[in-house]
Amino acid sequence: MTEAPLSALFILLAVLIVLSAFFSSSETGLVALNRYRMRHQANSGHRGARLAQRLLAKPDRMFGIILLGNNLVNILAASVATVIAIRLLGESGILASTLALTAVILVFAEVAPKTLAALKPERIAYPASYVLVPLLKLLYPAVWLVNLLAAALLRPFGAHRAGSAQDSISREELRTLVKEGGRHISLDHRQMLINILDLEHGSVDDVMVPRQDIVGIDLEADWEEILLTLETSIYTRLPVWRGDLDNMIGLLHIRSVLPGLTQGLLNRDTLEKAIRSPYFVPEGTPLTQQLLEFQTRERRLGLVVDEYGDIQGLITLDDILEEIVGEFTSERRHRQRMVRKLENGDWIVDGGATVRMLNRRFDWNLPITGAKTLNGLILEHLESLPDGRTSLRIGPHTFTIVDMVDKRIRKVQVRQVRG
Template identity: 40%
Template sequence: MDTFFDEWPFISQVALVLFLLALSGLFSMAETSMLSSNRHRLRAMAHGGNAGAALAERLLKRMDSLLSVLLISNNLINTILPILVTGIALHIFGDSGLVLSIATLVVALLIIIFSEITPKVIGAAFPEKIASNVGWFILPLTYVLKPLLWFINSFVSRLMKVSGLQASTDNGVMSKEELRSLVLESNRFVSTHHRNILLNLFNLENILVDDVMTPRSKIEVLDLSRPIDEVIEQLETCYHNKLPVCDGDSERIVGILSVKKTLSLLGNAELLHEDFRSLLNEPYFIPSGTPVLQQMQFFQDNQQRLSLVVNEYGEVLGLVTFEDIVEELIGEFTTSFSNLSNDPHWLADGTYLASGTASLRDLNRLLKLDLPLDGPRTLNGLILEKLEAIPDYDVSIRIAGVVMEIVQFDEHGVKTVKLYQPLSQPNQD
C-alpha cells in the first residue's frame, strides 16, 4: 500500500489526506447532529414536507445501525490517515525516528481539530438542520455495509445480553415531567398565555370538582313553593342560563330549570307552578372529590353542562359547570372578579384587598402566591383553620409568607382581608 501511494504525485497525496480529513469530519458532524437532534422537531419538519428530516427520523429508529455505519466509517478513515501522513513525511524528510514522531503528532492534531472537535461543535450547534441533510449519504452506506453491520450488531446484542443489559425501546418518548419542562422552557416560541393553558392542562389531573365548583352559599336556587309572582320576578331578573329548583326544602334540589325555556311562558297572564315543573330536567349529582378530567368526560358523554356536587350524606356542597372547567384552563371569561378586588393585581403600595370567600387557587394564580391548597379552599377557611376560631377583633396573621390583616368579620367568619405582598416578590403595577 505504501509503495502504491508513494508512486502518486505529491499534490495528489496531499489532496487525498485533505479529502479524508474532511470526510472524517463529515462523519463526526453527522454523528453529533443525529444524536443531538430533537426527534419531535424532526418529526414536525417531516410533517411539513422536509424529506431529509423524514429520512433522518427513519435512520434514528435504527440507532444501532446508524452508529455502526458512522463509527466504522470514521474509525476506518482515522486509521488510514496516519499511514498516509507518515508516508508523505518519510518521502520528504527521510526515514528517521524524529520524523515518525513529528508525523504522528501532526496527524493527531489534524484529526482532533479538523475531524473531531470542529465538526462536532458545528453538529451540536445546528443538529436538526445538519441531520436533515447528511442522511442522504448515510443511507447508501447502510446498504453497502449491511453484511458487516449485521455481524457487528449481532455480536453487540449478544454481548449486551450476556452482560444483562437491555437496549431502551422507548424511542424517545417523553415523560409527563419532561414535557412539562419543555413547555416551561418554550417562552421563545410560545406566548405566556398559551404556555399557561398548556401548564393548566397538566394540572387538571390533580384538580377536583371541589376546587372549581361554586359553593352552596353562592348558588341561586328557584323555590317553587313561593308565590307565583315571586317566581316570575326571579326568572325575569335572573342572569343565569340554568337554575337549580327546590320545592320548599332548600336543601333538596328537585330539578334543573332552563331559563331560556321559560321565556315563552313569561308573557302568559295565568301561569301556574306546574307550568314550570313541567320544564324541569333531572338534576345530575356527583360525589365530592371527583377529578375534573372525569367530570369533563361526563359532560361530553352525556351532553350536560351542569352538575351538583354532594357529600357522602347527599348534602349539596356546590355546583360545577362545563364553563368552570374551561375557565380553569384558559382563565376567567370576564374581567370582573366577584370574590376578589376589582383589579386582580397588587396595588402600588404592595397590598391587596380580598374577600374572605376568595378562592385560594385564584389568589395563587393571580397574585403569584403559594398558599396551601391541601386543606380549605377559600381565604376565610384558611384563616379560620389557622386561628382555630372566628376572630372577635382585628388581627394580623402570616400564612405561607403572606401577612394577612383581617379588616372585616362577623359571627360567621372573615369577610374582608388585606394581603401584604411578600418582600421576595417584585412589585406589580
C-alpha cells in the same frame, strides 16, 4: 512499483479529513435532532426526516456505521500523514506528523463540524442520512459483527438491549417542554396548554361555587320574590329547590320561561313544568373526568354532593373551561369583585375565593391539599374561630381578617411580606 506523488497524498489526506468531519458531524446532528419535529416532518413527507428517523430507530446500527467509517478514515489519514512525514523529514517526521494531524483532526474534523451540527442539526443530519442509509446496507455485515461484539461486552453490565430508546415522556416533562421549549408558541397559547396539563391535578371541589353562595329559586318563597330572582339573575341556569337546598327539585334554564316572563304570563305551574331533572356530581371528581361527563351527558351545570348526598356546591362547564383559558363568562365582573387591589399594594380578598384561583391569578403558592377556599384555609391554620381582627402568616403572605358574618370570614386583607 512507483511511489505516489506527494501532491496525490496531500489530496488523499484532505479527502480523508473531510470524510472524518462528515462522520463526526453526522453523529452529532442525528443525536441533536428534535425528535418531535423530525416525526412531524417525516409524517409530512420530508424524505430526509424519514431516513433520519429510520437511522435513529436502530441507534446501535447508526452508531456502528458512523464509528466504523470515522475510525476507518482517521486511521487511514494517520497512515497517509506518516508516509508524507517520512518522505519529507525522514524517521524524525513521525512525531511531527502525529502532532500536526492531531491538531488538524481536532479542529477541522471534530470540534468545528460537531459544533456546527449541534447548532444546525437538521441541515447536517438530513443530507447525511442520504449517504448513511445506503452505506449501512452496504456494510451491514461488518456493522452487525461490531455490534455483536459490543453487545457481548456490555451484557455483564445489564445493557443487552441496546437500541431500545424510548420517546415516551411524562406529564411533568411535557409541562416543562411546553413551558420552556415552546418559544414559537404565543405566551397565551402556551399557558392554555399548561393549564390543560394541570387540569388533572384539580377536582370539582377546587372550582365549585360553595353551597352558601348558590343562587337559585326556592319554590316555597313568595311569587314576587321568585319573579325578582328571574328578572335580576346574571345566570342563565338556576337550581330549584323546595324549602331547603338539599331538597333539590331540578335545574331551570331561564330561556325556557323567558317568553312568559316578558309577557307577564308566567305562573308557578308553567315554571315547574320547565324544570329539568337535576344532575349530581360526586365531590372529589377530577376536572378532566367531569369535563368529559358534561360532554357525554350534554350538561352544563351539576350539583356537587358528598358521600351522604348533601349538596356541597355547584359546578358548571364554564368553571372548568376557565381553568384552561381564563375567565371569559358574563359573570366575570361579579367574580373580579372577589379580589380588589389597594393603593398600598395589599389585596382585599373575599373569603369565598378559591385557593386554586388565587394561586393561578397572582402566582401565589398557597397550600391546596386541604381547604379549597381562603376562608377554609385560614380556619384550618387557626384551628379555631377567629375573634375580631386576627392576623396570621402563611408562606410569604400575611392574612388579616377584616370582616366576618355568621362565623364565616367574608373579607381578608393580604399583604406580601418583604424579605
